Amino acid sequence: MEFNIKSGSPEKQRVACVIVGIYETRKLTLAADLLDRISNGFISDVIRRGDMEGKLGSTLLLHSVPHTLCDRVLLVGLGKEREFRAKEYREATRAAVRALGQTASGEAVSYLSELTVKKHDVEWMIEQACVVTLDTLYRFDTYRSKADEHGRELRKLTLAVPRRSDLADGERGLARGLSIAAGMKLAKDLGNTPGNVCTPAYLAETARTLAADFGAETKVLGREEISALGMGAFLAVAQGADTEPQFIELVYRGAADAEEKPLVLVGKGITFDSGGISLKPGEGMDEMKYDMGGAAAVLGTFRAVVEMKLPINLVALVPTCENMPSGRALKPGDIVTSMAGKTIEVLNTDAEGRLILCDALTYAERFEPAAVIDVATLTGACIIALGHVATGLYSNQDSLARDLAAAGEEVGDRAWHMPLWDEYQELLKSPFADMANIGGRPGGSITAACFLARFAKAYDWAHLDIAGTAWKSGKDKGSTGRPVPLLVQFLQDRADIALGRTVRRGRPRRDAHDTHDVHDAD
Numbered sequence: 001m002e003f004n005i006k007s008g009s010p011e012k013q014r015v016a017c018v019i020v021g022i023y024e025t026r027k028l029t030l031a032a033d034l035l036d037r038i039s040n041g042f043i044s045d046v047i048r049r050g051d052m053e054g055k056l057g058s059t060l061l062l063h064s065v066p067h068t069l070c071d072r073v074l075l076v077g078l079g080k081e082r083e084f085r086a087k088e089y090r091e092a093t094r095a096a097v098r099a100l101g102q103t104a105s106g107e108a109v110s111y112l113s114e115l116t117v118k119k120h121d122v123e124w125m126i127e128q129a130c131v132v133t134l135d136t137l138y139r140f141d142t143y144r145s146k147a148d149e150h151g152r153e154l155r156k157l158t159l160a161v162p163r164r165s166d167l168a169d170g171e172r173g174l175a176r177g178l179s180i181a182a183g184m185k186l187a188k189d190l191g192n193t194p195g196n197v198c199t200p201a202y203l204a205e206t207a208r209t210l211a212a213d214f215g216a217e218t219k220v221l222g223r224e225e226i227s228a229l230g231m232g233a234f235l236a237v238a239q240g241a242d243t244e245p246q247f248i249e250l251v252y253r254g255a256a257d258a259e260e261k262p263l264v265l266v267g268k269g270i271t272f273d274s275g276g277i278s279l280k281p282g283e284g285m286d287e288m289k290y291d292m293g294g295a296a297a298v299l300g301t302f303r304a305v306v307e308m309k310l311p312i313n314l315v316a317l318v319p320t321c322e323n324m325p326s327g328r329a330l331k332p333g334d335i336v337t338s339m340a341g342k343t344i345e346v347l348n349t350d351a352e353g354r355l356i357l358c359d360a361l362t363y364a365e366r367f368e369p370a371a372v373i374d375v376a377t378l379t380g381a382c383i384i385a386l387g388h389v390a391t392g393l394y395s396n397q398d399s400l401a402r403d404l405a406a407a408g409e410e411v412g413d414r415a416w417h418m419p420l421w422d423e424y425q426e427l428l429k430s431p432f433a434d435m436a437n438i439g440g441r442p443g444g445s446i447t448a449a450c451f452l453a454r455f456a457k458a459y460d461w462a463h464l465d466i467a468g469t470a471w472k473s474g475k476d477k478g479s480t481g482r483p484v485p486l487l488v489q490f491l492q493d494r495a496d497i498a499l500g501r502t503v504r505r506g507r508p509r510r511d512a513h514d515t516h517d518v519h520d521a522d
């Protein structure tokens with residue numbers, strides 16, 4: 001699949017399909033209007049008949065529009081013009097790509113990307129178009145003996161920018177979009193790969209390949225080295241499985257100053273979570289192959305950052321193992337000693353994510369990090385709290401939480417700031433050890449985060465609970481690639497700050513103006 005950036009009139013495009021937007025109340029966008037004029041009102045006639053009202057996400061395919069050079073015109077509903085924002089733009093783009101898939105168009109030119117979305121520039125418009133398009137076209141066919149029939153696939157999509165002077169910005173946005181999409185694809189592929197293939201060793205191999213392809217340093221520790229470091233909590237989870245645990249470390253030095261403090265990402269890499277001796281119920285247990293979604297997102301983000309050559313220093317850490325029951329497995333009531341020296345009474349072996357992460361968080365101290373962000377499919381309780389819409393966001397530093405939330409908002413990969421108050425810490429008390437590994441059902445996502453916070457006191461730290469956002473159940477079952485977009489945006493913002501730039505693009509500003517807009521909308 002190839003992308004192009006172009007500025008030029010829609011009526012002059014000699015291509016299988018031209019995509020233009022229609023606002024609700026049947027108002028034509030500039031590109032639709034140009035096609036309408038050249039065709040002596042063909043488009044407005046169609047619209048007047050009532051088959052396309054401009055409702056967000058609706059589409060109508062027209063063939064052989066008079067006096068145009070294209071075979072087809074795809075009309076895409078944009079919703080109300082005054083309400084056309086980032087979310088609507090992404091939704092319309094997604095609808096266009098889906099509708100295009102129902103045609104035999106191998107090539108298309110989209111004029112949706114030259115629309116204006118409040119607070120966002122051309123670079124962002126193109127980046128988002130590219131990310132949404134590749135996300136929509138994503139398929140995972142690796143394990144089918146015969147690939148699904150999807151009709152003729154889109155080979156080339158040209159994205160329009162308003163002016164020739166916008167071409168350079170557009171190209172920059174495209175490069176960013178391609179890197180983000182490739183990072184998301186890596187994360188999705190890893191998540192979707194079954195647990196009998198995507199093992200700890202497989203994740204380690206993926207990291208090595210990544211480092212070799214893009215120029216980063218990698219180190220992978222096996223059981224003995226993990227043991228020598230004193231990672232007793234991590235090892236305890238791994239001890240029931242027949243696969244060897246791996247501790248993956250990737251280092252990228254992109255900052256002008258190689259000694260600059262790095263940002264550290266930590267990803268939960270449970271390649272299958274059976275629950276261990278506290279065995280999970282059988283129904284839906286297959287989905288626990290996605291329990292390495294944090295690791296996948298961290299590797300995907302790392303790939304994007306290194307490909308984009310962001311001027312930051314970045315470390316990725318992935319503790320990875322299986323959580324399995326066996327005669328050797330960790331048992332409820334066992335007490336383990338973490339790398340930090342703190343003892344943990346394991347009341348439920350299914351609360352294993354925090355056990356492998358706590359040792360990785362302690363290990364992270366050696367990098368003297370500027371900040372550490374861990375990413376984990378940590379709790380079912382987070383899905384109860386936030387559903388599949390927002391990632392749970394926790395931090396010991398409010399400004400870090402704010403930056404992460406803003407980054408997610410910018411790219412439509414949202415996270416919601418949750419509390420880490422002391423009252424919740426009480427719930428982790430154990431009669432026999434420094435702490436228990438569970439805090440009971442109430443506030444389950446919060447107490448899990450509180451557990452991690454105890455191991456992250458040496459630096460600014462944030463935790464993303466992606467249990468609800470890293471994958472989808474149901475008929476569209478599969479990995480989503482989240483929160484790669486949020487993380488890449490956050491790191492891009494950090495790079496911008498390091499370069500002395502003010503953070504580049506439209507941020508949700510909380511000023512009087514904004515409130516006014518909201519009330520003003522009809």
Ligand code: BES
Nearest residue numbers: 348350351352377378379380381438467
């Ligand atoms: N990997 C799960 C969390 C999870 C559950 C992710 C469902 C996605 C969907 C985690 O290891 C786990 O089992 N957590 C337990 C914690 C409990 C025992 C305190 C949970 O959420 O039930």
Ligand code: MN
Nearest residue numbers: 273350351352
């Ligand atoms: Mn579990």
Ligand code: ZN
Nearest residue numbers: 270273291353
């Ligand atoms: Zn788990």
